[in-house]
Amino acid sequence: MNQPKETWGSRLGLVLAMAGNAVGLGNFLRFPIQAVQNGGGAFILPYLLSFILLGIPLLFVEWSTGRFGGVAGFNSPPYILQSIDKRKIWKYIGAVGIFSNIAIAAYYCYIESWTMSYVYHSFIGTFKGLSETQVSQFFDNYLDVRYSTTGIPFEAIVFYIFCLGLNVWILSRGLQKGIEKVAKICMPLLILFGIFLMIKAFTLKAGQDGAVYDGLVGFNFLWTPQFDSLANPKVWLAAAGQIFFTLSLGMGCIQCYASYLKKNDDLVVNSLTTGFTNEFCEIVIGSSVIIPISIGYFGIDKVIELASFGGFGLGFRSLPFLFSQWGDVMGLLAGVAFFGLLFFSGITSSLAMGSPIVAFLKDGFNWGRKKSSLAFGFIILLFGLPTVLFFSKGVFDQYDYWAGTVSLVVFAMLEIILFSWVLGVDKGWKLIHQGADMQLPRFFKFVLKYITPTLLILIFLSSLLKPKNDDWSQVSFKGWELDNASIIGELLHQGIGPNHTWFSDAFFAENDGKVDSIYTSNNRNYLRVTGKASKSYEYQSSHNITVALGDDIKTGDTLFKGNIINDVFYIDVSRLSLVFLLLFFAVMIKIGYSNIKKNNVNVFTTDDKQF
């Protein structure tokens, strides 16, 4: 470990970088949808309780363990955890802190490239004059990598590689000249753009610029409390989940950033500033943009329907159309501001995701920043291209589920056990308060030891055994039907339907209805079956359709024959590649550990002097 030790240039730079890590697309696209679907204004109660009992304690844990590892000479999660407890298992648990960042960054950088592309398209006026359907179709075309909207072939891939290259370049410039500098530019601009859009949303008037309702109708809808929803465990779990993901907990990035602190640098005020900055971006700005503006044009019922498909739909399919109603100048400014805000929030987060692997290669192999940053870019491209090329096959969803959801909860659960029970909450409390600019209420010591670990275990168990349709009234000692999206349900491919083999010579219908359309769109062939729900099935020109227009179809009926690769193949290969990635890092950690021990045999003995 003979490279010069990096440190943050200023306290403001550190806090803005940490805030940038936390503030992401979810603040603006996920939170408002969660609030609308989970009790409106009443959601703020479980949300703020989760912030106090889960969010803030985990921030203290991650900041303090990160700083501890940094003082011991390590900046990457595996060796940070190993420096806290000498049992060998901890460095392998730390592998999750590298794995989850790589797997998430693989698809996150892709979404970031969408925002970059949409800034460009907003600026050149692509959405001017397009209808709502055409704007939505633009998004589908963009995701179809064979399609080009600007004449650039494989446009989505070009933007993706450019975005990734930007991340690599910034990471290679180091902490102060790269990450910190970007944070100091992007975070203030993000807040400025957010305030501009908030003002537009508040001042939206029915009858002006094509708006049907006042912007206040949307605010009213989002913030009107439905207190009876508080009796539903689903709402509390949604709140805890939102806090967890919005603060970027359980990933290892916070530990990595905090490891560049000095031993007596404050972390209490710093971490609280970061946490509340994230909450400002979420509760103040995030709640004030997509929902009020969308309701101003579409009304409540339609927005509820659109929101059920997630925030991406509203953000990328609807808002560009709505902004274009504001005229050439204001429409351009709004589009650039909104997608620029999303881009800034995205890039500050993806830089944080790249930091643990860069630090790991330095810790274990003495690689310099430039080489490590290039390695990050290469691994992301390798794992990210399948999410680009096979987006519609479920690869993206698998990465998001296993790396972006499950592994985060598991890692957070283990790190709080390490902090509160293995290291011990007394030592942990001293660690938090080293150099602190304020004393925490002792209540947090009790929360760290008992409440936060219990909440995390409950969150994990609820994800493992989620009841069908999130209906917690089913849960009883007699057992219950699992939801397809529960961890066990996912592992067992529950609900996969009749096309459950990797390869087949026939494709079977997955819904009941009537064949009402056989059509071609963007050079792809589709067959649509419409019943209670409508489902379009893509087939190749080499396949033989065995049904005709108007045929009645039951689930399991053959629709077309030929050489068929089912989505379950892509799903299983994605899962296997994630397992391979995790095992690969475990092996790398072992080799890195041997390298470190060769240089300094005693480096991993527990240093009680830090307490």
Next chain:
Amino acid sequence: MNTSALLIMLSAQLSVTAITVYFFYRMLKPKKKNA
């Protein structure tokens, strides 16, 4: 806007803003040097 929605929105947004500004102030305030 109905009263309950307005109250909840204002109290949540204003308190988060105030606390954020407070912590930024504390963070940026120069530390007193011990004699």
